[in-house]
Amino acid sequence: MKRELTIIVFIAFSVFYCKNKSENKSIEPTINIEKQEKINHNEHEHWTYDGETGPKHWAEIEKQSDCNGKRQSPINIIDKDVIVDDSLKPLDIHYSTDVKIHGITNNGHSIQYDFEKGDFIVLNDNKYELKQIHFHEASEHTINGIRYPLEIHLVHINKDKIVVLAILAKEGESSEPFTFLEKYLPIYSGETKLLDAEFDLNLKLPTDKGYYTYNGSLTTPPCTQNVTWFVCKAPITVSVSQVKQLQELMPLNNYRDEQPINERVVKQYVGH
Numbered sequence: 001m002k003r004e005l006t007i008i009v010f011i012a013f014s015v016f017y018c019k020n021k022s023e024n025k026s027i028e029p030t031i032n033i034e035k036q037e038k039i040n041h042n043e044h045e046h047w048t049y050d051g052e053t054g055p056k057h058w059a060e061i062e063k064q065s066d067c068n069g070k071r072q073s074p075i076n077i078i079d080k081d082v083i084v085d086d087s088l089k090p091l092d093i094h095y096s097t098d099v100k101i102h103g104i105t106n107n108g109h110s111i112q113y114d115f116e117k118g119d120f121i122v123l124n125d126n127k128y129e130l131k132q133i134h135f136h137e138a139s140e141h142t143i144n145g146i147r148y149p150l151e152i153h154l155v156h157i158n159k160d161k162i163v164v165l166a167i168l169a170k171e172g173e174s175s176e177p178f179t180f181l182e183k184y185l186p187i188y189s190g191e192t193k194l195l196d197a198e199f200d201l202n203l204k205l206p207t208d209k210g211y212y213t214y215n216g217s218l219t220t221p222p223c224t225q226n227v228t229w230f231v232c233k234a235p236i237t238v239s240v241s242q243v244k245q246l247q248e249l250m251p252l253n254n255y256r257d258e259q260p261i262n263e264r265v266v267k268q269y270v271g272h
Helices: 002-044 055-061 176-182 240-249
Strands: 092-094 100-106 111-115 120-123 126-136 150-157 162-171 192-198 211-216 227-232 236-238 267-269
Touching (some): 120 162, 162 240, 176 240
Parallel strands (some): 162 227, 162 236
Antiparallel strands (some): 092 120, 100 111, 100 192, 120 126, 211 227, 211 267
């Protein structure tokens, strides 16, 4: 009798153990799979200009970024709120006539031309080398609420800070320097071409030297807040076909919406 009781207890324990193990097998893999799918989704999530990965969600996607900071760019520049600063001077721009474009890249967000050393800006006795120019359509900065068809960013850096010269473009006559740049198009997302071509950036600058300036950030993740912006007051002109060619190669509306100015001051150099 004692032996039979032992067998019964053993059988009951075995049934309970197998049943519990079977139930665990049916539940645990589901939890792990769902968790892994979420991890994989987050790992492959990347910022874009649209939908759930668009600018409104950059701070969530790029968690180590400054995209939810208080000194973000771009902004809407309103003339009545701008301070005319008589202490400001014309930009100290040193663009050679024969500096070479090293290459062109379509990084999936914009068309970017990378420059070799030789072009630079001097600001407060500090030299900022021109690294690259890229494009946004339509413009990121707005002037009195007006958004231009195109904005060109000339990005300069030194070891501590970034200086970006922003040039707005409106539709009009064909731009000769723009035509020069476009002869290297099309270039498709993820593609890079080596150019080694000379280019005179002076031809691309507005003749009116007036500008707005403020402290802000990069307009794409990581939205780093160590950027001094100079936004040219006068736009250049580009043809409709030149704008459309860029539109076909870049994400539609690859611009970030205006950001709150908060306590920042926008200053203006009137120019001549």
